Amino acid sequence: MSNQPPYPPQQPGWGNGGQQPYGQPPFQPQPPKKRSVGKVVGLGCLGIVGLFVVIVIIVAAVGGGSSNNDSSGSPKSAAPAGKSSDKAADDTKKNDTKKDATDGKAVFKVWGTAPAGALGGLDIGYGSDSDMRKGTFKDGRFEATLTLDKHALYYDVHAQLQGSGDINCSVTVDGKTKKGHASGGYNICNAQLSSNFTGGWS
Structure with missing residues (x-):
């Protein structure tokens, strides 16, 4: 038998060695906070209603901008029937035909009076920066057409008088x-169109 005194029985509780200090109540954990379900649902509904509004x-603004109605609510007519609309259609057709005739083409013209001089008749050159040609003036005029080259930097016609x-x-x-x-002497008539950055000519 050992002479050491027996250990006192340990009390359940908090503190060092599992012992609860005297005079203090045990520590209680705080209960979890309850979420307010009503507030979350209310904010969600408010957001949906706001989005709908x-x-x-937006739909009303877009629809109102493209509306074709007058103040009485009746739709506006596109154009009044009659001679004015027929004339506009004819003018458009003529412009389209004229454009189609020269679309994709370069047309060169020289006209007027040009008597032959000591060096011969009117000296004509026409074409692009990479394809220059010689023309002949006959019966007071010259005309030539070339297929358009999309890589050309310019198209030019020039004609020099001979006295x-x-x-x-x-x-x-x-x-x-x-x-x-050009008029008189050995003056030169010149006309040129250059390609620009937008794909047009100026």
């Missing part, structure tokens, strides 16, 4: 035209 406003005369010249590319004029 915004959509209705006297009065001439005009023009170059037309995709419906755009530039003109020139």
Whole structure:
């Protein structure tokens, strides 16, 4: 038998060694906070209603901008029937036909009076920066057409008088035209259209 005194029985509780200090109640954990279900549902409903209102406003604004009705609610007619609408249609048809005739083409013209001089008749050159040609002036005019090259930097026509005369010249590319004029002596009529960054001609 051991002479050591027996250990006192341990009390359940808190503290060092599982012992509860005297005079203090045991520590109680705080209960979890309850979430307010009503607030969450209310905010969710408010958000949905707000979104619906915004959509209705956007639809009304877009629909109102493209409305074709007058203040009485009756639809507006597109154009009054009669001679004015027929004339507009005819003008559009003529413009389309004119554009189609020169679409994808370069047209060069020289016209006027140009008597032959000591060096011969009127000296004409036409074409692009990579394809220049010689033209012949006959019966007071010259005209030539080339297929448009999309890589060309410019199209040009020039005509030099041989001592006297009065001439005009023009170059037309995709419906755009530039003109020139020369009179007397050895002056040169020149017209040129250059390609620009937008794919057009100026």
